[in-house]
Amino acid sequence: MKFSPCNLLGAAAAAMLTFATATAESVKVGILHSLSGTMAISETSLRDTLLFAFDEINAAGGIKAGGKTYTIEPVIVDGASNWPLFAEKAKQLLEQDKVAVTFGCWTSVSRKSVLPVFEKNNGLLFYPVQYEGEELSKNIFYTAEAVNQQATPAVDYLLKMGKKKFYLIGTDYVYPQTTNLILYKYLLLHGIPAENIGGGFRKDADGKVISAGKYTPFSHTDYQQIVAEIKQFAASGDACVLNTVNGDSNVPLFKEIAAAGLSAADCPVVSFSLAEDELRALPTKDLVGELGCWTYFMSINTPENKAYLGRWDAWLKTQSYPGVVKEKRAMDSPMVLSYNGVYLWKAAVEKAGTFDVDSVRTALESGTITFKGPGGKTTMQKNHHTIKNVYIGETKANGQFKILKEFKDVAGEPFILKSLDEKLAAKK
């Protein structure tokens, strides 16, 4: 049996560790993720991918800027699933460590919490996880999927499948609320009447819908009532469920769905928060045939992706960072988007010839910074979102996705609500 003495060092201890590299010329880069608390399960994987990307760049000679070569020196801090702490840690990274760039955040609320810090200190943050949009900070670059790179393509696919009724369900916080509101309007625009959109609506005093869909709190466990409602909703056929439930509430939800006899063939569920990494902890047997939509799947069959996964596996075996789990690892979209972010930033720095935030931003905004990643080509746009491929996949029993459809080069667009409102008004 093999023991590594550091394996169980608490994440809190790991949080403040910095890894000094031997070379004189190095550049500090921040990693700001939750390494403890409820989000740690998802976010530690992103830390691992970032370390992998840094090691890869350093091994290949580092970053060339202004005639010099720099190696990346990671500064890892732990947001501990505590949103105000994220802001404190961000402040520390920017004011004390003076990092050139930060990669981090998972939940939208953590991003919203660090946003003012980055704006005040003119920092640079790369955000890698699918989110609701309706935000554009000059200091944040979103390699994440915008709503039109995940939710709306999935709806397009379902509409094409002949689905006529859509049930919206999510966890009660900003991402599902905003996404479902956008989807509600998107469905109306595509000729689905409001009575065929399930989950209920909340209206303001003027009768304008301000929230669509059914919401449960984090860690909700009792889905009996909701699944009974879905069952009745789906009784007339051609129904599907758009699921933005986050975290482990998905287990009771899908167990209840299986028990009610709602099969993927009759009433598929599209989940926007379940990627390969999360599927490792779910009873995938009950999920076969349910759909997912991301800009990367581990099962993408390209030489680039295979080579990438090979390098990742090799790195996992040889690396010796504390707390990085070596076995049974999955790769998924947020991880790849973190990785892409590092290379986009590297390309921008090399174009600008400096680490200066304003110059790097100008380079990124030029629209010429691209990176051919494992999920296909990624191009940073002027609106701080990327152009990339979108894939629809269905879950297999082994926890992987089988890719059903690919949308090529979808341009990320953060502000959808307004344009949807305008289009809806014009339609009337």
Added chain:
Amino acid sequence: MTYRAWLKSLRSAPWMCWISTMLLLSGLARAAETPPAQPADSVIRSRLAKAVLAEGDEQKKEILSLAATGSKVVREVLNAWPKDRILLFAGENDTKIPALIEDETDSDGKARAVRIDTGAFLSDASGKPLKFAAADITTAETDSDLRRTLQQGLDAMALADPIPDARKTAILKLGNSQKLQNLPLLRDRLAIESNAEVRKAINESIALLQLGDPDPAVQKEAVIQLGKLEAIGSLDLLKKIVAKESTPSDIRREATSSIQSIENHIGVVNFVGTIFRGLSLGSILLIVALGLAITFGLMGVINMAHGEMIAIGAYTTYVVQNLFGTGFAFSITLPFSFGGKPIGFGLSLPGLNATGAFYESYFLVAIPLSFLMAALAGLVIERVVIRFLYRRPLESLLATWGVSLVMQQLFRMVFGANNVQVSSPSWLLGHFNLSDVLFGYNRVFVIGFAIFIVLGTYMLLTRTPLGLLIRAVMQNRDMASCIGVRTQRVNQLTFAFGSGLAGLAGAFLSQIGNVGPSLGQSYIVDAFMTVVVGGVGSIVGTVCSAIGIGTADQILQQATGSPVTGKIVVLVAIILFLQWRPGGLFSIRSRSLD
């Protein structure tokens, strides 16, 4: 050897009997496993093999025509196909031999494959069946289009399915297809169908299809029929008919009255369903809180580690499941070292590699074991911590909270921070349907389970000598001690029993939700709430309050349409209730509790 002598020899060597029986059984099983290849099948088989390799519309047409044969092998293949269980074996000269991979896997996770065209096992040169691991084979691909065709084929076959429920689903799907060409298929079935439920489904589907009939008289008849059948699935279509301008007024009138009767029916269904769901939620609360009703209610120990006892039960279920499967192993490294060497220990238990019904019986083994493990943990905690704190409730709160944190960290070290997967046995999956009200098997099970453990607890407390002692000690510890009751021993057993009940709750909770290190945390508040509302010290009170809270929660969820609002209203009501009756539903006044 004569029969008698054989018997005698068996009696003298019982182990021989075992072995020979096993051999006999395995021999029989092997004989039964050999797939039959009747001549009538051979034509179908070779067509099927070709269909797997074919492409496009031709493939789809062939699949549907094969489905019409109703052959068992066709159903097997159509079912296995979308599940990636059709192997494409590379034969000679670049040919591909489609084969069906068997469900049962051996210890390496490998399975044999049956050639679709011949019905024989794929075998090597010596005739030994080849075995394949799911990871390293090429399977016949499907896309959503092809899967729909496969589904269509299966639907047609399902109309003739021996299981009524399967027939019903297939029939309703055809009804919802809105394709008039499906009508004769349904009528043919109606003529021979004898099951009342299925006949109702067929009538409903026929009426649904007839809504699209060009003849207004037929349409009207269909509308009336749907109202009579109280067909929930037709509500949307009927509403559409009412809303349509061109609908003749008599049809609209009939449709309106049909909608009315269907909506009444939905009201009844929702009401009955809500009561049932309330009962099931109440039962969950009850099994979670019953252990606490004993440790907190009877003994007065504020046990914050109660949730972790639940988690022990759930993890025991997980371990038992793994022991029935591929085995269980863990290793722990302590976060400090001794003489430069890390300290740690590990355990690896081999699994039984059971499959099928035997594997699914793991849950029955897990239930008593969860009780035992949690009771054992309770015993230890009582000895180590709680016995010093019987007269100091506040300290016991803090100490048990500490215990709970330690145990959570232990779970993390042994089982990892991620949730673990517990798969439900098939007899807990699924549901039965009574006039559109769904009764999930696991929900029915939990209600029965709750009744069982409440009765068991009640019997133990009132009908056994131990129960008598428990009650005596709880009512007046000093007096009981005076008359010679070994109160220490009784405390110990009572606490262990209460903890064991929590373990039982964990075993069940593993079937409906997550099993993770923080499992206990999500139930501890509910458990205390139930006990306090019921009245500290009263088992009957706990039962009433659990059922009451569960039902109220579900009714309010239904009424307000939001799970959160429902829960808030319940909590507010509880606060108000406790203002009114601080002692709970059944308050017991006794000297020991004052």
